[in-house]
Amino acid sequence: MIDKILCKMNNLISKSSKIGVCLFIGYAILSSVVRGDTQNEGDSSMPELFSKYIGRGYDILFGYPLPNNELVEDPGFKEVIFDTKSSINVVSEDVCQKGEYFNFIEDINDVMNLAMDNINVDDLNLDIKPFSASMPYRSYFTDLEIKKKKYIVALNTCLHRYAVHNLRDSTKYINKDFLLDSEKLPIFPDKINQENKCSNVTYLSDTTNEHCIKTLKPWIEFFQKYGTHVVLSAHFGGKSINTLEVTLQKLEEVKIYNYKYPIRNIPYLNVFKAPSLLRDVFNSNKRVNSNKVRILTGGTNGEDDLNVGNREDEGPAQVRSREDDITKNNFTLDVKGGSEMDEKWNELTYEIWKNSIYSNMLPIYLNLISLSSFMRIEKKESYNKALLYYNNIFGMDRENYYFSQDITNVLSDGRQITGSGKGSLILSCPVGYIKSTGLILIFDKSERVKGSKDSAPRVKIHPCYSKGEYDVSCSYISKRSDLTTFGWLYCVKYNFIKFETVYKTSDNMSKEETLEIKCPEGNILSFGFKMKLDQKHNFDKIQVKPCVVGDDKCMVSKMKQNSDYLLWGFCVPLSFRSTSSLQLTYIYENDVTTDVRGECSDVYRNKYDNIFLGFSFSFDNKLETVKISPCEQKTKFCLSKASDQSKSGRYVGMFLLCRYDGGAVRKFAHH
Structure with a gap:
């Protein structure tokens, strides 16, 4: 049974993800072998690090590739699809990009775009909202779409290794359980509308619905076990995202004068720790109103703000104190890779963090292909339907937000x-x-x-x-x-x-x-x-x-x-x-x-x-x-x-x- 499936899969691989797979294989041929490059850095555990992620399934809905301090690991990684312990090639790369100017988060699409900058995936249905079932996305959704909060953002990225699985070895190292489970998946009849027979509400509330049990439930359980895609290659390193909540008025001001804030020159990893930057940002409209600059103080609807600046009744020390109080409650610094968090994290410089990444590299940029690439042709359409249904049930949007409320x-x-x-x-x-x-x-x-x-x-x-x-x-x-x-x-x-x-x-x-x-x-x-x-x-x-x-x-x-x-x-x-x-x-x-x-x-x-x-x-x-x-x-x-x-x-x-x-x-x- 397994041999027949592997033969079919060989044919499927040659026909699916043509461009992406060819690029991966080409890159792999030109790359150097893992044991040659990584051990020179003095860490013999790196091959295990790469194989821990390469070849694993990845859930495009529950995954979250951006840094988030509340996540121990990206929840998108699922069961192993390919055993890559002996089939990974690695390229050394030392590329760091320190944020030069601010980015902006105004709505949930900005969060999705930032996250999509960290993955490469082909032929994704436009109706699928990547990462929309993850905890950080849901939190952002509430803040941005419901509470109408706004953020200015500083980003830093360092990439040190590129690891890739050689697809020519796929049939040799593929997980046999994955093949058997994918063979058991039902094929949806073309003329039956799944939405009518098993609605989102029915699936979540009625565990005995026969149609849901026979058709959609096996696919949902398959996605939850193996994910929706597989990681073929990844860039390893570190990334940080630094956000500051501001009012809409302040956001528009910083957009206009963004060129005046070269955050690249700030030594702190948390750029909002720099007093000079805060004064520049918060006093940017002094040319319009010399005594009043509005800064968010943490109101839930973005409406409560106060005047900060050189007012007649305050000296410089008092202004700085108020600025510290504001930023203490409204900035966040999320880091992926590098030094562990401690009480002195806010004092950490960019250079110290950058140098620490070598000892704690994590996957920063993922190359994914659909798991349907390894399924029989007649199941591909069912995969697409099931994935859309998976998105509609668990992905966060306004409708699902309200239906999950009190x-x-x-x-x-x-x-x-x-x-x-x-x-x-x-x-x-x-x-x-x-x-x-x-x-x-x-x-x-x-x-x-x-x-x-x-x-x-x-x-x-x-x-x-x-x-x-x-x-x-x-x-x-x-x-x-x-x-x-x-x-x-x-x-x-x-x-x-x-x-x-x-x-x-x-x-x-x-x-x-x-x-x-x-x-x-x-x-x-x-x-x-x-x-x-x-x-x-x-x-x-x-x-x-x-x-x-x-x-x-x-x-x-x-x-x-x-x-x-x-x-x-x-x-x-x-x-x-x-x-x-x-x-x-x-x-x-x-x-x-x-x-x-x-x-x-x-x-x-x-x-x-x-x-x-x-x-x-x-x-x-x-x-x-x-x-x-x-x-x-x-x-x-x-x-x-x-x-x-x-x-x-x-x-x-x-x-x-x-x-x-x-x-x-x-x-x-x-x-």
Whole structure:
């Protein structure tokens, strides 16, 4: 079996990665043998150092080739694909590039570009976001895309060895387990859309999904074991990345006057340790405003900054002290290769670090080829599909960022819109927001003729579905003035936060015993309710019960004749954290003449005991006017005010989506 696979692989290698492989082999032929060059440096362990990395699988998503002090080793390196202990050629190279001027990190693409400067990979799908599943990338994503932070950067690189695996020896030294495992990988049918049968949410939340188990799971496990690519060669040495957080205004200033900051002349490895540079950078706009220069002080949104410069009330010593306080909290120095970290790291000079790299070289620049190069042709397309799916599940982008957050933070980030009317009703999101979910309730006030067979429901629901990026409103249009309408709309900032709206009514379902709404696979209810109204009664006799948050369905069992039923809710992905701690409460009362206040809990008294979504509605007995208003988010209470003109009793209903409700039956507090 292995022999047949090796024969096929020989043919595949000759056909795949043509240019890159030829270059590697050519370089290898011209290079000197490892034992000849490295041992002259007095370190006999270097051959083991090179073979530790060359020939290993590399995960293009979870890897991170840039320096990061929190990583003991680049997490991208996986199982051995080729045993390279006896098949590595090495070239000596002493090339150091000390940063001359600042680089800039403004968004997550800048981080990706910096990292891509440290690898060479051919034919990578543009939809794949390299390194986007790694811990440092995720941290940068939060800082840059969510908190809108900005950084100026100083880079240093030293390369001392180039090590390459000779591909002509590949079949001799290839990992037999890798071949067997790759042969077992399934081939995706061309006509089946994997996304529909095994969505990202389904894969992460439903471990029993048969389609996921048979098709995608083997590929995901293969990537996690062997990586997505293989390291054929690498440059070894050291690299440092030095960052300083600044305001957007300061970033633009440094961009313009970057030529005035020749950081190459600074002896420190941490260039921001040089007082002269800090003064030059932080006072660069003195020509515009001689007394005020704005520098970030560490505010989470990049908004808190202070004036630093030669102010009238401060001397030079005080200014330097303030500069030290600022940079102490906002610069980072990450190093890969060279001297180990210690308490005097910030005092380390570039020359000392440069000379120390010889005794601690690490792979700085990687040459990669796809593992599909060593698979049968019919599996290459499946590899491409699986890799894209792997990227969509684990790679960090705005959508995956929000779906990995606490649900209460996501809900609190949106806006609630309410309104009421006679007949038609239109609800619209504020500027900068789009529709995510919502509903408009319609009550038919027309009189029922005694003995009439008209069974049209008196209470109906018009769901608000999200139709895409430019959908900002929800409307119900009718020419009838005897219809009372009121509704609630939830708006979000980003078009990918589409909470699945589900609903059902008892129209034409008189023979059914149960009525049920159910979330799509991998989703659960976050907000939902069920209503019942006897056709002979008015709306003030309506019965409302909340659906259980966290269940995947909501049901009315044993429906009765001559009653209208409806269910409505919206579903969220299971990946949201803390969904299970939410509880939906409905409070109501008839003949209310005062202001009333609803609360989440009378048991818990802490910062988590809050309203995250909710609205209240009220109407008089004749249903002439309906008042509906959203509950203020992240507060303890929701207030429904009585009309100044009305002295008659009114019906008040209130939906509260809370955390830690306490489980008790709620009542209004009157004021």
